[in-house]
Amino acid sequence: MTLEAADVSSTDSVGVRRASNMAPAIPQYRWRLRTPCQVMDPVAGGCVPGGDACPLVPGRLIALYVIQRQRLAQPLNAGQQTAVDGIAPNEPLAAGTPYGNWVNDAQSCVDVTDLNPPPSPDEVFRYFQTLPLPQLTTRQQPPGEALVGLPVIFFTDSPTTQLFTVDIRGFSVDIAATASTYTWDTGDGTVLTSTEAGEPYPNGTITHDYSSGTYTASLTTTWSATYSVDGGVQADVPGTTTTQGAPATFSVLQARTVLTNPYD
Template sequence: MDITALNPPPSPGEVFRYFQTLPLPQLPTQQQPPGNALVGLPVVFYTDGPTTQTFTVDIRGFTVDIVATATGFAWHTGDGTTLTSTDPGAPYPDHTVSHDYRSGSYTASVTTTWSGTFSVDGGASADVPGTTTTDGQPVTFTVLQSSPVLTNPFD
């Protein structure tokens, strides 16, 4: 008697429900310069957390390997602007995500979108049909206005 019909492999929808509950990392929001910034100089954003995670879960007796990959980043700048990218940014001088501010205090954060692939019992890999998100720890900083002051170099 074939019992496969009584316990079919997990469907993509069933895997997606597990995917949404995985303990994906909350990637940290990094900013340069660290601490305070200056009006007129961009603030650089990036995250240096892991952008790929592998999980093995048991779904009704089947071994399901899920590989989660960070595929999108939404940088909430704290002034009402949201910057989006498909890469995690990078520190200066290779930065890809930056924003100019007016003077004031701001709290910025990153929301990471995760996509995935899965395989059941070592079989062929398939896409997880949907995405999930995690929110990183925010950073708070002050943007200061500086004023040039001319001085006599001979004093």
């Protein structure tokens, strides 16, 4: 989304510029901010973002933008229009009328908080990473003790969807989180990955065979999410986060055949 601003300040001590809706008394330019992807792909804005990192400041929205400006006609002076950057309109224009092409001023981190844009996907993702997502419980069957030759069944019966509403700079943002990947560490060096929470006996969709011993298994859950701002259209949160559930410890026993005399 292209942002428009009345003024963009010069770079501060940490390399950040600040966009504002407060224009100078006699503005020379109007400003717009576009992401590097919007500039590289004007139709879809689809590209792989670069690695440029902007400062994270609590309560502020700072992101990398290509800063563009367009000249504004200046007040007439003795019937003549004052030039901006050495270029004046071809004919007299009302003060404040834009003329000429948009030109790139710089690519820089810009604090756009004062423009009050809706939360960006990256901003929502930062909030998503801090949400109190549940730590799914690792369940196994049979509980406590199992037998060699009989697969151990893994599953979780914890909630796998969560809905949160958070306030981001005055915007109400609904975040719907869903457990999308389950990674089961079986405790014997094997890792099982699934896109389902597993089912208990008799279905037993996630199983593992063990040799005799004592093992501690655990479940790491990867969460994906969608979000909407002020009840608007849903969009994907651009990233995932994980939670680690409490481990489960159990023993696997070796059953042995013992011959007995039925007449004793």
